[in-house]
Amino acid sequence: MGRHWRWWVGVPAVALAAVMAGLPVFNGWQAEQTWQHRVEQWQRALSETAGAGATARVVDYQRGLYRASVRTELVLPASMMPPVWRAALGLSAPQPVHWVLEQTLRHGWRGVAFDGHLQPTGALAPVFERLGGDAESISVRGHLGFDTQSIAVRVQQLAGAPDLFELGGLRASTDLRPVAGRPGAAGVWSGDARLVIDALELPDVAPLQGRAVVEFERIDAAALLTLSADQWRPSLAALASESPRLSLAALRLETPQEQGLSGEASLRIRPAMAERLHSGASGMVLWEALRLDTELVIDQALVAVLPGEVRAWLDLGRAFGFLRRRDGDWRLALAVDEGSLRIHGQTPAWAPGG
Numbered sequence: 001m002g003r004h005w006r007w008w009v010g011v012p013a014v015a016l017a018a019v020m021a022g023l024p025v026f027n028g029w030q031a032e033q034t035w036q037h038r039v040e041q042w043q044r045a046l047s048e049t050a051g052a053g054a055t056a057r058v059v060d061y062q063r064g065l066y067r068a069s070v071r072t073e074l075v076l077p078a079s080m081m082p083p084v085w086r087a088a089l090g091l092s093a094p095q096p097v098h099w100v101l102e103q104t105l106r107h108g109w110r111g112v113a114f115d116g117h118l119q120p121t122g123a124l125a126p127v128f129e130r131l132g133g134d135a136e137s138i139s140v141r142g143h144l145g146f147d148t149q150s151i152a153v154r155v156q157q158l159a160g161a162p163d164l165f166e167l168g169g170l171r172a173s174t175d176l177r178p179v180a181g182r183p184g185a186a187g188v189w190s191g192d193a194r195l196v197i198d199a200l201e202l203p204d205v206a207p208l209q210g211r212a213v214v215e216f217e218r219i220d221a222a223a224l225l226t227l228s229a230d231q232w233r234p235s236l237a238a239l240a241s242e243s244p245r246l247s248l249a250a251l252r253l254e255t256p257q258e259q260g261l262s263g264e265a266s267l268r269i270r271p272a273m274a275e276r277l278h279s280g281a282s283g284m285v286l287w288e289a290l291r292l293d294t295e296l297v298i299d300q301a302l303v304a305v306l307p308g309e310v311r312a313w314l315d316l317g318r319a320f321g322f323l324r325r326r327d328g329d330w331r332l333a334l335a336v337d338e339g340s341l342r343i344h345g346q347t348p349a350w351a352p353g354g
Contacts, residue, residue, distance in 0.1 A: 056072070056073070067107065069105070072101040074100075081097060091123060098121040100120075217245040218244045250264075259302035264295055296331070298329060
């Protein structure tokens with residue numbers, strides 16, 4: 001009897017141990033298939049948008065039982081780098097831009113964790129080094145699980161960056177879960193995303209820093225999924241039937257001297273759009289089912305230190321009635337409702353119905 005008892009306990013224990021030992025191996029295999037598929041998607045997208053010469057490919061994938069290393073190459077044609085950028089970076093002739101992403105993957109029971117870095121090669125490599133860049137300057141890390149995926153990208157501040165623009169540290173992170181579709185394929189993901197720019201400097205403009213909040217309400221995930229499959233009219237109708245709303249709130253960008261701009265915006269799609277989409281309507285008939293409200297306030301103190309070209313554009317906007325001076329600030333108030341445009345509560349003379 002004792003032997004039978006040990007046998008009934010031992011066999012499940014051995015089976016469980018085998019499953020626990022094999023699960024990370026399976027996760028590693030699945031991660032390789034997912035990554036290969038994702039890079040192929042990048043290749044197709046690059047071919048369509050950037051044209052000939054743009055490539056994305058897995059150069060090397062070494063997968064062990066519980067660990068893997070992967071090297072992925074991204075090549076962008078020279079035409080994607082404007083001449084002003086080449087001049088600022090000290091590149092004499094148009095050349096393709098090469099980037100290499102090297103990652104180390106650790107296969108676990110609950111998914112795969114990855115950690116790596118992104119670096120330029122070729123003609124851009126010495127420029128990157130001159131600015132103080134190294135293998136740790138752009139890090140990419142995250143986790144691929146059964147029901148969640150997360151990724152964090154960190155860009156360290158580079159020393160001596162060109163005058164074209166300067167990023168004083170860039171951090172992006174997201175933690176998403178699938179709500180429609182399945183991992184590794186087209187789907188809709190729900191979760192939190194965050195992008196932080198500590199400082200953004202433009203030529204002749206004081207550095208700006210601040211925050212913004214974007215909110216989505218009543219978004220049908222299944223309709224979004226079919227919309228991504230190019231079934232746009234019935235999918236958009238399904239979205240519109242719930243009267244979704246997109247809003248930009250708590251926008252505030254300012255200099256250390258508290259000179260800046262603030263604003264908010266709201267876009268709502270009325271259920272009437274669903275009926276018009278089902279009937280085959282298009283163009284302005286659909287536009288009339290939208291409600292858009294936008295308000296922007298620019299501090300006069302910031303306007304005073306802007307370059308002359310920017311102030312000229314502001315003066316032009318004021319001449320056409322888009323901008324108004326009030327309480328010492330520059331303000332824009334724009335609303336579109338049922339196809340009617342109103343600026344500062346009035347229909348402009350040049351607009352339909354004005």
